[in-house]
Amino acid sequence: xxxxxxxxxxxxxxxxxxxxxxxxxxxxxxxxxxxxxxxxxxxxxxxxxxxxxxxxxxxxxxxxxxxxxxxxxxxxxxxxxxxxxxxxxxxxxxxxxxxxxxxxxxxxxxxxxxxxxxxxxxxxxxxxxxxxxxxxxxxxxxxxxxxxxxxxxxxxxxxxxxxxxxxxxxxxxxxxxxxxxxxxxxxxxxxxxxxxxxxxxxxxxxxxxxxxxxxxxxxxxxxxxxxxxxxxxxxxxxxxxxxxxxxxxxxxxxxxxxxxxxxxxxxxxxxxxxxxxxxxxxxxxxxxxxxxxxxxxxxxxxxxxxxxxxxxxxxxxxxxxxxxxxxxxxxxxxxxxxxxxxxxxxxxxx
Amino acid sequence: xxxxxxxxxxxxxxxxxxxxxxxxxxxxxxxxxxxxxxxxxxxxxxxxxxxxxxxxxxxxxxxxxxxxxxxxxxxxxxxxxxxxxxxxxxxxxxxxxxxxxxxxxxx
Numbered sequence: 001x002x003x004x005x006x007x008x009x010x011x012x013x014x015x016x017x018x019x020x021x022x023x024x025x026x027x028x029x030x031x032x033x034x035x036x037x038x039x040x041x042x043x044x045x046x047x048x049x050x051x052x053x054x055x056x057x058x059x060x061x062x063x064x065x066x067x068x069x070x071x072x073x074x075x076x077x078x079x080x081x082x083x084x085x086x087x088x089x090x091x092x093x094x095x096x097x098x099x100x101x102x103x104x105x106x107x108x109x110x111x112x113x114x115x116x117x118x119x120x121x122x123x124x125x126x127x128x129x130x131x132x133x134x135x136x137x138x139x140x141x142x143x144x145x146x147x148x149x150x151x152x153x154x155x156x157x158x159x160x161x162x163x164x165x166x167x168x169x170x171x172x173x174x175x176x177x178x179x180x181x182x183x184x185x186x187x188x189x190x191x192x193x194x195x196x197x198x199x200x201x202x203x204x205x206x207x208x209x210x211x212x213x214x215x216x217x218x219x220x221x222x223x224x225x226x227x228x229x230x231x232x233x234x235x236x237x238x239x240x241x242x243x244x245x246x247x248x249x250x251x252x253x254x255x256x257x258x259x260x261x262x263x264x265x266x267x268x269x270x271x272x273x274x275x276x277x278x279x280x281x282x283x284x285x286x287x288x289x290x291x292x293x294x295x296x297x298x299x300x301x302x303x304x305x306x307x308x309x310x311x312x313x314x315x316x317x318x319x320x321x322x323x324x325x326x327x328x329x330x331x332x333x334x335x336x337x338x339x340x341x342x343x344x345x346x347x348x349x350x
Numbered sequence: 351x352x353x354x355x356x357x358x359x360x361x362x363x364x365x366x367x368x369x370x371x372x373x374x375x376x377x378x379x380x381x382x383x384x385x386x387x388x389x390x391x392x393x394x395x396x397x398x399x400x401x402x403x404x405x406x407x408x409x410x411x412x413x414x415x416x417x418x419x420x421x422x423x424x425x426x427x428x429x430x431x432x433x434x435x436x437x438x439x440x441x442x443x444x445x446x447x448x449x450x451x452x453x454x455x456x457x
Contacts, residue, residue, distance in 0.1 A: 125448040134413060134441070245447045262445045264422030265409055271446075314406075 043227050044208045049239045053122045053195055059137060059188045061195070065174040069193025071167075071346050072186060078157060079150035081106060086143070086190065089115040092343035095282035096197060101290025106151040112255060114290040117283055120276055122195035125244040129272045129288045130258045136191035141183060154183045161186075166349020199278040200338035207335070215335050222332025225325055230302065232329070234315040241277035241336070247313035248272075250306015253289050259311070269311035279337045295330045375431070378452060379403045380424075380444070385452040392434050392456050401429040409445040414438070417456075420445070 055061045072078060076085040084106070089098045096117040098104070103111035113129050121127070127139035143149040144157065161167045161181050168179040175185055204223075206214035215223070226232045235243050246258040248270040259269035272288040286292040292301060303326065305318035321329070373395040379386040381403040390398070400410050402424045410432065411420040417440040421430045434440065434456045444450035 125451075126443075131445075131448060134443075243447070244449050246445070258445070262409065262411070262420065262422075264420065265407070265445060266423060267407060267446065 040224070043223070046237065047204070047208050047239050049201075049205060050123070053198060055122075055192070055195060056135070059191060061192060062174065064170075065189050065192045066196055067193075068170040068174040069189035069191070071170060071348060072190050073193050074346050075348050077160060077348075078144055078152060079106065080152045080156075084150050086140075089143075090118045095119060095279045097283055099284070101285050103149075105149040106147065109148055111148060113288050114285070116275060117279075118194050118197055119199050119278055120240050121197065123240055126273065130261060131246060131273050132261060136194055137184075137187040140187045140190040140194070144186075154186075157186070158183065164349050170349065200340045202278070202336050202338040204332075204335040205338075216331055218328045218331040219335045220332075221325075222328035222330070222335075225321075225329055226332055229325070230299075230319055230321060230329055231315060231317070232302070235274045235313075236277055241280075242274040244274065246271040246273055247315065248306075248309070248311040249287075249302075250309070250312050250316055251287055251289060251291060251301070252307055253291070255289065257288065267311055267313070270309070271311065271313075277333060277336055281334045281337050295333055296326065299326045299329050373397065375399055377401060377429075380408045380450065383444075383447050383450055385442075385444075385450055387452050389453045389455070392454060394435060394437055394456055395433065396456070397431050397433045398454065399429050399431045400424065402426050407446065408450070410442060411445050412440050412442045414440045 053061070073086045076083050076088070078085060089103050090096050091098060096119045098115045101114060103113065103115040105111050116129060121136055124136070125131075127133040127136060128142070133139040133142060141154065144152050145154060158181050167181065171181050171185060171189075172179040174189055203214045203219075207220075226236075235245065235247055237243050246268060248257075248267065249272075251270070253270075256269055258271040258273075259265070262268045281295060284293060284295075286295070286298050287301075292298050299321070302316075303319045303321045306312055306316045374393065375397045376387075376390055376392065377399045378390070379401045383404065383406075385400075392398070400408075400421070402408050403426075405426055407426065408424045409421060410424065410430065412418055416436060417434070417438060419432060421432065424430055434454060437456050440454040440456060442452045442454055
């Protein structure tokens with residue numbers, strides 16, 4: 001082969017070789033991207049919202065019962081002081097919490113734990129940070145009666161409400177014409193109203209439903225981290241982002257949480273119910289003790305792995321997240337907030 | 351007289367043995383954080399053997415009025431039995447993973 005022909009062959013060989021390499025590389029990238037996309041599709045399926053609210057057979061929904069429940073929920077006369085309603089600690093203005101590190105009860109007494117949101121409580125398996133109530137009906141009466149919270153004995157509350165004609169009418173409308181007021185009916189009405197409090201569609205939901213523009217690229221990366229390296233989805237799973245289970249996440253306080261009720265289970269010491277993450281950026285401060293002010297601090301806590309002790313959840317391990325990964329996780333959590341209609345107040349019966 | 355006493359004793363023993371023989375045991379496994387049954391119906395005196403076939407620790411408890419019990423921590427690979435001695439509806443859960451639940455109807 002003469003000089004020019006050899007040069008031509010070398011150049012052609014290089015071009016062909018490079019093209020083949022590029023094609024192989026591109027095909028490998030495409031395969032990797034497709035694999036990742038398929039993985040995301042599978043992950044997304046685990047976050048689809050339910051189509052209806054579950055109401056129990058022994059307390060089905062009725063509009064009249066929900067209306068009565070709403071009236072009771074916002075009525076401060078359900079407390080001994082006549083100053084605290086359910087909404088004082090679980091206010092729609094604070095994503096159905098109170099925005100405080102710790103709740104406040106009768107005589108401005110500070111309670112031991114942060115007021116949890118009641119958002120999406122219809123789906124909760126057990127109620128309260130330590131899960132001591134099995135149903136919303138049981139839970140509804142707990143804070144009313146508790147001397148450190150609303151401090152209102154139920155017999156006194158029934159006598160008080162029975163003197164208000166407007167309430168007797170509301171109870172009659174809700175319970176087949178029966179004007180008698182009982183503790184069970186109060187609980188059933190409040191629980192019915194609480195079940196109607198559901199977080200609306202968030203950017204994340206639109207993204208799950210194929211709107212690719214609904215999330216920023218940072219939030220998309222955050223979703224993958226949430227389900228991967230950061231291990232959040234090990235507990236914050238499903239459309240509410242909770243497994244309804246109990247875990248010690250290694251916070252530095254003396255509260256035994258679920259361990260008080262189940263002292264025979266080591267892993268329940270310092271364990272609290274996994275909170276859902278809907279509208280989470282509206283629900284600061286965070287954790288059962290309100291000890292972390294921002295979502296960035298929450299991510300820092302999990303990155304460190306929490307306090308090492310025998311009860312620490314097996315899911316808690318140092319994560320070694322980069323600064324960008326931490327920002328991505330926060331961006332993802334911010335995409336879980338819905339733009340809900342404002343809640344209308346009720347005219348209380350006199 | 352003695353013959354009657356012996357006969358009565360034998361009948362009593364037979365009744366006890368029959369009752370014991372009649373008492374049944376049902377096995378419910380815990381796997382993938384679910385109980386293998388959602389609802390079961392038993393006779394008074396029957397037993398459920400809860401078998402932890404999972405990789406994580408579980409628990410079995412009930413807060414149902416008159417039927418409260420708590421077996422404590424149940425490690426993977428172990429079985430714990432609980433006898434149901436009273437008629438009624440017993441709601442049973444895992445204290446660690448409350449989505450794990452089974453309703454026991456004791457007749």
